[in-house]
Amino acid sequence: MQNPVIYFDNAATSWPKPPVVAETMSTFLAQDAANPGRAGHRMAVAAEKMLDSVRQQLTEFIGGTDHHRMIFTMNCTDALNMAIKGLLHSGDHVITSMLEHNSVSRPLQALADSGIITLTRLGFSPETGTIDPADVKKSITPRTRLIVLTHGSNVMGTVQPVEDVGRIAGEHGVKFLLDAAQTIGVVPIDLRKQHVDAIAFPGHKSLLGPTGTGALYLNTTISVEDLAAFREGGTGGDSSSPVQPRLFPYFLEGGTPNTVGVAGLGAAVNFVTKHDPAKTLNHERTLVQRLLLALDEIPGVTVYGPRGAGGAANRVGTVSFNFQQYSPQEAGGILDESFSIAVRPGLHCAPYAHRQIGTFPDGAVRVSPGHFNTEDDLDKLIDALRQMAE
Numbered sequence: 602m603q604n605p606v607i608y609f610d611n612a613a614t615s616w617p618k619p620p621v622v623a624e625t626m627s628t629f630l631a632q633d634a635a636n637p638g639r640a641g642h643r644m645a646v647a648a649e650k651m652l653d654s655v656r657q658q659l660t661e662f663i664g665g666t667d668h669h670r671m672i673f674t675m676n677c678t679d680a681l682n683m684a685i686k687g688l689l690h691s692g693d694h695v696i697t698s699m700l701e702h703n704s705v706s707r708p709l710q711a712l713a714d715s716g717i718i719t720l721t722r723l724g725f726s727p728e729t730g731t732i733d734p735a736d737v738k739k740s741i742t743p744r745t746r747l748i749v750l751t752h753g754s755n756v757m758g759t760v761q762p763v764e765d766v767g768r769i770a771g772e773h774g775v776k777f778l779l780d781a782a783q784t785i786g787v788v789p790i791d792l793r794k795q796h797v798d799a800i801a802f803p804g805h806k807s808l809l810g811p812t813g814t815g816a817l818y819l820n821t822t823i824s825v826e827d828l829a830a831f832r833e834g835g836t837g838g839d840s841s842s843p844v845q846p847r848l849f850p851y852f853l854e855g856g857t858p859n860t861v862g863v864a865g866l867g868a869a870v871n872f873v874t875k876h877d878p879a880k881t882l883n884h885e886r887t888l889v890q891r892l893l894l895a896l897d898e899i900p901g902v903t904v905y906g907p908r909g910a911g912g913a914a915n916r917v918g919t920v921s922f923n924f925q926q927y928s929p930q931e932a933g934g935i936l937d938e939s940f941s942i943a944v945r946p947g948l949h950c951a952p953y954a955h956r957q958i959g960t961f962p963d964g965a966v967r968v969s970p971g972h973f974n975t976e977d978d979l980d981k982l983i984d985a986l987r988q989m990a991e
């Protein structure tokens with residue numbers, strides 16, 4: 602049965618998923634869903650082979666060189682925590698930004714509150730929605746160990762100058778952790794051309810995979826010795842060792858992995874690749890551009906970040922705005938109940954970004970078109986927004 606909802610909440614998780622994702626998960630569950638690597642039997646070997654092949658596929662997708670360094674996680678939060686808590690030591694200084702999601706801000710704040718690290722949180726331009734790489738450079742001290750930056754803002758969709766930040770990090774011998782939650786699957790990421798030491802990403806947003814999937818890729822600039830274990834436990838091999846084997850991916854992958862989810866993620870990445878991420882980005886930007894122009898014509902609406910003609914050029918598929926006459930929660934409720942349109946009102950787990958654009962504590966209404974949204978979906982949304990303003 603067709604779900605009548607018009608879904609514009611792809612920045613939270615993409616929906617729908619390509620049918621091949623569910624089909625692959627169902628087949629894997631029915632045929633090969635044994636515990637990988639734990640036994641020598643055929644089903645266990647098949648499960649391990651599938652994991653290995655999706656590791657390889659994801660590594661190629663981002664231009665990585667060693668698929669053993671692709672660590673499967675539950676989501677992007679898990680991957681970010683693994684890197685942040687694994688890499689930092691007492692006395693380290695960290696540079697991050699006001700654009701970050703709580704999955705970066707909170708682990709960093711917890712370490713700062715415990716007196717383990719010091720933290721510089723860089724502001725951004727509310728007009729462009731981007732940080733200035735010169736501010737990163739100015740903030741580096743002899744104690745700076747890590748720069749953590751989101752690739753795309755989950756509030757405004759603005760893409761950050763990560764090539765420049767990576768270059769600065771490399772020149773100063775500082776590690777660079779990229780949060781690619783909002784960009785992977787649409788904005789090109791190529792570790793052969795970009796300096797990134799570690800990249801965290803979800804499988805369930807623009808990669809179109811199932812929830813419960815994500816990964817952390819550690820570049821060869823990071824060794825096992827640079828990291829603390831995140832979750833100790835069974836790895837299916839080296840069982841006599843009293844401690845976690847110091848070998849990627851097992852050092853960071855204790856416990857039974859989400860094989861069913863990873864099988865679905867592999868099918869999703871095939872789909873994304875076949876449909877050309879550049880085309881999808883172009884499609885999302887076309888929808889965003891139309892929405893920005895329409896919002897400019899609706900009285901009492903404020904748009905955050907770049908707006909008007911050209912406003913979509915440096916965005917992924919994400920726009921946040923507010924009505925003068927409704928709170929974000931009221932606007933989201935009306936869109937849902939009266940028009941069956943799903944959007945995300947509130948702070949989007951990015952309180953510092955909302956503070957800087959002046960929308961804290963209520964936040965804004967976020968519309969995030971994705972791969973499967975159509976011009977017709979957007980017509981219906983614009984029509985609903987116009988009716989609400991009248």
Ligand SMILES: Cc1ncc(COP(=O)(O)O)c(C=O)c1O
Binds near residue numbers: 612676701704780782
């Ligand atoms: C920029 C950013 N980073 C991290 C995350 C966390 O991702 P996950 O929900 O997969 O943990 C999100 C989720 O919306 C995000 O937008």
